[in-house]
Amino acid sequence: MQNKNPKIMAHMVAYYPDKSESLKIALSLIEAGAGIIEVQFPFSDPTADGKFIERACTEAIKNGFNVENGFELVKTVHEKSAREAGVPIFIMSYANIVYFYGVERFVKMAKQSGASGLIIPDLPFDYDEGLYRAGKSCGIGIIPVITPSIDKERLKDILKLESEYIYTTLRLGITGQHTEINRKTINYLKNLSSYNVKILAGFGLSSKEQIEPLKNYIYAAVVGSALIKSIADNRDIPPHIAVKGKLKELIF
Numbered sequence: 001m002q003n004k005n006p007k008i009m010a011h012m013v014a015y016y017p018d019k020s021e022s023l024k025i026a027l028s029l030i031e032a033g034a035g036i037i038e039v040q041f042p043f044s045d046p047t048a049d050g051k052f053i054e055r056a057c058t059e060a061i062k063n064g065f066n067v068e069n070g071f072e073l074v075k076t077v078h079e080k081s082a083r084e085a086g087v088p089i090f091i092m093s094y095a096n097i098v099y100f101y102g103v104e105r106f107v108k109m110a111k112q113s114g115a116s117g118l119i120i121p122d123l124p125f126d127y128d129e130g131l132y133r134a135g136k137s138c139g140i141g142i143i144p145v146i147t148p149s150i151d152k153e154r155l156k157d158i159l160k161l162e163s164e165y166i167y168t169t170l171r172l173g174i175t176g177q178h179t180e181i182n183r184k185t186i187n188y189l190k191n192l193s194s195y196n197v198k199i200l201a202g203f204g205l206s207s208k209e210q211i212e213p214l215k216n217y218i219y220a221a222v223v224g225s226a227l228i229k230s231i232a233d234n235r236d237i238p239p240h241i242a243v244k245g246k247l248k249e250l251i252f
Contacts, residue, residue, distance in 0.1 A: 005252035006215050007035025009200055010243075011092070011224030013053060014039050014070045015060035017231060017239050022060075024240035026077040029227075030087050032247045036200075036220055037082060038119065041070045041093035052225040052232075067101050071113040078114025088116035090143065095122040099129055107134040117141035119167055125158060132161065143167050143200070148188045159195055167222070168192060169203040181213050189217035208250055215252070223250060 010029040015022050026037055042057035042065055074089055082089050091110050098106045098120055110118055118140060123131050125144060135142035144158045145167045158166065170185055192199055193216075202222025205211060206229075211221045227243050234242035 004215065006211065006218050007220040008033070008247060008250050009036040009038055009090075009202070009220040009222045010034040010227060010247055011038040011040060011053075011202075011222060012243075013042055013056040013060050013228065014073050015042065015063045015065035016056040016228070017059060018063050019069070019073075021239045023073060023076060024238070025243050026073070027081050028240040028244040029247055030077075030081045030085050032244045033251045034087060034247060036088050036090060037077065038090045038092050038222065038224070039070070039074055039077070039115075040224075041065070041067060041091060041097055043094045043097055052228045056228050067097060067106070067109075071109050074110070074113040074115050083114065089114060090117040090119055091115045092119040092121075095120060095129070098123065098131065103130050104134045104137075107131070107138050107140060111138045111140045115140065117143050117165065119143045119145060121145040121167075125161055141165065145169070148185070159197065163197065165198045165200055165219070166192070167200040167202070170201055170205070181210050186213060186217070189214060193217040208252070211250065211252075221250070223247070 012022065012025050012029065026039065029037055040053070040057070042060040044057070044061060074091060078089055107118065118131070118135065120131060123129060125132055132142050141164055143165045144161065144163055146155065146158065147169045170181070189199065189201065198219035199217065200220045200222055201214060201218045202224065205221050205223050206226035214221060227246055230242045230246040231239040
């Protein structure tokens with residue numbers, strides 16, 4: 001189920017740095033070779049995210065982001081580029097947004113926008129407010145999120161969900177901090193890759209050198225903070241050009 005040369009799952013924040021640039025960023029990521037686009041619907045307290053994504057979320061909300069225009073952005077990206085390129089779009093957000101919007105309503109709108117999957121890390125399968133049931137009913141994937149510390153019994157329960165993908169962090173903590181890839185990391189992914197599921201692995205990946213040792217065990221490497229950081233590091237060029245250039249450094 002894994003790729004010899006893994007895809008890059010490119011994470012972006014809707015409406016960051018603004019509405020028009022976020023659309024250009026999504027289209028540029030597809031053009032640059034992203035295998036999956038992960039569009040984060042920003043939240044004011046993104047508990048799993050480090051400073052780069054947290055700042056992006058704050059700015060996006062100031063720029064007028066709401067759930068409805070998040071779905072509109074996904075729909076536009078799907079219709080303009082992703083569908084033709086065969087690139088899935090996953091929507092990532094947090095429980096508060098999904099719950100207060102209405103779980104079934106959120107899932108239906110995500111499906112109608114053209115999204116292929118949802119990543120809601122703080123709605124685990126056994127406390128999901130009906131998320132997995134709604135996903136199955138609407139025909140949209142719900143992607144479980146796990147960490148390397150997961151115990152065997154809980155992993156077995158998650159695998160029983162028969163999700164096409166599993167998102168695993170490569171360490172505990174929050175996004176954005178550099179992750180050292182060591183033997184323990186490789187052994188964990190090697191074991192996980194023995195199951196019939198596509199592994200999306202992320203947290204702290206910013207270079208080809210980090211991804212290289214993982215490539216026999218994962219379906220896609222998730223890169224987010226490094227792409228968002230490239231915008232701040234390249235103020236003299238348009239954000240979508242900066243992000244596109246960074247992604248090209250990571251494509252195998």
